[in-house]
Amino acid sequence: MAISETLEQQIITTIRTLSIDAIQKANSGHPGAPMGLAPLAFTVYNEFVKHNPKNPNWPNRDRFVVSNGHASMLLYSILHIMGYDLSLDDIKQFRQLHSKCPGHPEYGEAPGVEVTTGPLGQGVSVSVGMAIAQKWLAARFNKPDFNLLDYHIFALCGDGDLMEGVASEAASLAGHLKLNNLIWFYDNNHITIEGNTELAFSEDVKKRFEAYGWEVLQVADANDTSSLRAQTKVALQMEKPVLIIVNSHIGYGSPHKQDTAEVHGSPLGEEEVKLTKQNYDWNPDWQFYVPEEVDQFRQQNIERGEQAEQEWQKLFDKYQQAYPELAREFLAIQQDRLPENWDLNLPEFEADEKGMATRASGGKVLNAIAPAIPWLIGGSADLAPSTKTLMNCSDSFSAQNRKGRNLHFGIREHAMGAIVNGLVLSKLKAFGATFFVFSDYMKPAIRLAALMKIPAIYVFTHDSIGVGEDGPTHQPVEHLAALRATPNVEVFRPADANEVVWGWHLALTQKDRPTALVLTRQNLPTIDRSKYATAKEALKGGYILADAENEPQVILIATGSEVHLCLQAYEQLTSEGVQVRVVSMPSTTLFERQSEEYREKVLPSSIKKRIVVEAGSSWGWERYAGLEGRIIALDSFGKSAPQKQLMEYFGFTTENITKQVKEMLAAE
Numbered sequence: 001m002a003i004s005e006t007l008e009q010q011i012i013t014t015i016r017t018l019s020i021d022a023i024q025k026a027n028s029g030h031p032g033a034p035m036g037l038a039p040l041a042f043t044v045y046n047e048f049v050k051h052n053p054k055n056p057n058w059p060n061r062d063r064f065v066v067s068n069g070h071a072s073m074l075l076y077s078i079l080h081i082m083g084y085d086l087s088l089d090d091i092k093q094f095r096q097l098h099s100k101c102p103g104h105p106e107y108g109e110a111p112g113v114e115v116t117t118g119p120l121g122q123g124v125s126v127s128v129g130m131a132i133a134q135k136w137l138a139a140r141f142n143k144p145d146f147n148l149l150d151y152h153i154f155a156l157c158g159d160g161d162l163m164e165g166v167a168s169e170a171a172s173l174a175g176h177l178k179l180n181n182l183i184w185f186y187d188n189n190h191i192t193i194e195g196n197t198e199l200a201f202s203e204d205v206k207k208r209f210e211a212y213g214w215e216v217l218q219v220a221d222a223n224d225t226s227s228l229r230a231q232t233k234v235a236l237q238m239e240k241p242v243l244i245i246v247n248s249h250i251g252y253g254s255p256h257k258q259d260t261a262e263v264h265g266s267p268l269g270e271e272e273v274k275l276t277k278q279n280y281d282w283n284p285d286w287q288f289y290v291p292e293e294v295d296q297f298r299q300q301n302i303e304r305g306e307q308a309e310q311e312w313q314k315l316f317d318k319y320q321q322a323y324p325e326l327a328r329e330f331l332a333i334q335q336d337r338l339p340e341n342w343d344l345n346l347p348e349f350e351a352d353e354k355g356m357a358t359r360a361s362g363g364k365v366l367n368a369i370a371p372a373i374p375w376l377i378g379g380s381a382d383l384a385p386s387t388k389t390l391m392n393c394s395d396s397f398s399a400q401n402r403k404g405r406n407l408h409f410g411i412r413e414h415a416m417g418a419i420v421n422g423l424v425l426s427k428l429k430a431f432g433a434t435f436f437v438f439s440d441y442m443k444p445a446i447r448l449a450a451l452m453k454i455p456a457i458y459v460f461t462h463d464s465i466g467v468g469e470d471g472p473t474h475q476p477v478e479h480l481a482a483l484r485a486t487p488n489v490e491v492f493r494p495a496d497a498n499e500v501v502w503g504w505h506l507a508l509t510q511k512d513r514p515t516a517l518v519l520t521r522q523n524l525p526t527i528d529r530s531k532y533a534t535a536k537e538a539l540k541g542g543y544i545l546a547d548a549e550n551e552p553q554v555i556l557i558a559t560g561s562e563v564h565l566c567l568q569a570y571e572q573l574t575s576e577g578v579q580v581r582v583v584s585m586p587s588t589t590l591f592e593r594q595s596e597e598y599r600e601k602v603l604p605s606s607i608k609k610r611i612v613v614e615a616g617s618s619w620g621w622e623r624y625a626g627l628e629g630r631i632i633a634l635d636s637f638g639k640s641a642p643q644k645q646l647m648e649y650f651g652f653t654t655e656n657i658t659k660q661v662k663e664m665l666a667a668e
Contacts, residue, residue, distance in 0.1 A: 001301060011297065014077070016035050018073070019031060019074060020035065022094040024269075024270065026094045026267075037222060038077075043232070049062045050151065052309040065127045065154070066155075067157040068158040068187065069116075069117030071158075076105075083298045105118070115421070116452050120161045121418075125418030127422060128171075128179065131182040131422075135179065152183065156185050157185070157186055166414040166415055173409065175240065180241060184243050186245045188246060189247075209243045217235060218231070219245070221247060222246050333427045346365070348498065352525065355526040356526070358497065365500055366504065367391060375427075378431035381409045381410065381438070382408070387459055388461070413441035413442045416432040417432060417458075433460070435460070435467075435476075436460035436462055436463045436518055446458065446486065450513065455515065456514040457514070466647070467638075491518060492515060492586050492590070494518075500517070501535065524560075524561050538584065541587040546570050547582075549579065552580060552581035554581075554607070554661050555607055556569060557603075562652060563582070565654050572654065573661060578661065588624075610629035616633060634650055
């Protein structure tokens with residue numbers, strides 16, 4: 001929206017003063033970035049970001065990501081001024097309990113917040129996923145007369161973002177894919193918490209990003225809105241992703257704290273606030289003040305946004321008439337609805353003693369599902385042949401082919417996790433795959449997916465010491481416990497091919513949490529379901545797989561590759577007259593969400609003799625083993641040896657399980 005220089009400056013000053021007032025009132029926060037970047041944020045939002053404040057979920061909106069999430073008050077202030085449902089009262093509650101304005105931006109709390117940010121590097125990396133999603137969606141839905149999806153992704157980042165390795169991984173991939181719908185604004189203020197960036201950061205950022213395949217532009221002064229405007233216009237015409245390096249002054253306007261580390265993460269203080277407002281030609285006694293002219297602009301921008309979406313809706317209405325099937329598919333994506341009968345072709349695996357690795361059955365399930373869900377997209381961190389996650393029904397996504405659904409993340413697990421988050425935030429069904437031990441490399445992105453309550457899917461194979469000869473560097477031990485300890489993550493470790501089917505079903509129908517499918521490298525028997533419970537029971541997290549004729553004397557509880565050992569022990573002990581129950585528990589997190597009545601039915605509190613078997617850390621299993629129970633687990637790192645030898649060495653054998661059952665019963 002074209003406005004006068006006077007109004008422009010008023011709005012910029014309002015952004016700055018709202019930010020410093022909110023931070024001062026909270027006595028906590030980061031005023032430096034909002035003060036330095038207010039001209040950039042307003043110029044980009046006002047002149048380049050296509051959006052409708054009354055509908056923050058408009059599919060064709062431009063995305064604006066504040067990756068340096070400590071600058072949250074900059075985002076909240078600009079959202080208020082642009083007309084989002086974020087009132088001055090909300091801003092006054094900055095960093096308070098149940099506020100729409102938490103200390104760092106949180107997806108779902110305030111309208112207009114596209115992604116949870118704060119852990120540096122995550123936001124810009126997620127923006128790469130958003131850019132990939134836009135390219136894929138445009139390639140699928142745009143038609144010669146219908147430029148339905150032409151949005152861009154803008155991201156604001158600082159020195160800290162660019163120091164984090166995840167940002168380097170993501171930027172490298174973005175350059176390779178020539179994502180020319182992506183623009184990062186780099187706040188080059190030379191200050192971090194410890195002091196000047198010279199302490200630890202002296203690289204040539206321009207050369208670095210040019211080497212990644214980016215265009216690099218520069219703005220000498222963040223206060224020069226004309227230069228910001230001109231360089232952003234240039235960036236939008238480029239055929240590559242663009243980094244705009246913007247030189248700024250952290251804490252701009254503060255007479256005693258500008259350009260110092262002191263203004264990064266602490267309130268200015270009452271006196272400094274007043275002196276700063278005087279420097280802005282603002283009444284030092286005004287608090288949370290929004291001039292009438294700025295409020296009028298707010299109303300005008302709301303109308304502008306509504307009009308922009310209305311024009312797009314007219315285009316979409318015509319699109320529906322011209323391409324009804326594609327329109328229905330597009331609406332299903334936006335409404336998070338799977339296609340009708342998407343699960344008709346779910347495989348059912350025959351009982352087989354030899355069986356197959358659950359990574360292999362996982363690949364078969366994925367390829368049965370993929371043709372039925374055209375917007376299922378994903379890939380591996382250079383491990384698709386091992387994780388079995390290549391979709392045969394599609395090509396690879398690339399700079400030359402935007403329609404491909406197979407993503408190649410390269411050996412970039414951390415960026416993969418963040419990019420998958422960006423894809424999911426763009427409404428696609430998305431997965432990333434790697435060896436389970438490397439979930440460590442992507443854990444911050446997994447945690448943010450859980451915090452945002454988005455249904456990202458992770459396929460983790462090579463799930464235990466069953467990896468064998470590759471040794472302890474590649475054998476996960478503590479990883480199941482770590483993911484289970486992460487709130488809102490569904491961890492699903494299936495016992496056989498048919499449990500894998502329902503694991504994928506679970507992952508694809510989740511609405512409010514990510515799912516980790518934890519799969520084996522080694523073959524597992526496919527359980528004879530004519531003798532034992534149906535695999536669909538796995539959707540309850542834990543279920544009675546095999547039961548005693550009378551009241552059980554002992555309960556065996558296991559997950560994944562250890563379940564068949566318990567079944568073998570069950571057969572042997574039953575033949576000897578021991579009353580045994582076997583519980584398959586692919587997901588403790590899912591089991592805990594079942595009714596108390598159901599959980600008591602599966603694991604009666606009256607039955608104290610229990611043995612838990614899992615080839616991972618014992619941590620957490622005491623909840624199910626109880627005081628009189630035993631846990632056969634792994635509380636050391638593994639070793640390099642053939643898989644069968646390792647299982648015997650660490651006690652994961654039918655013989656050890658039966659021996660321990662008999663010892664427990666003999667101790668009565």
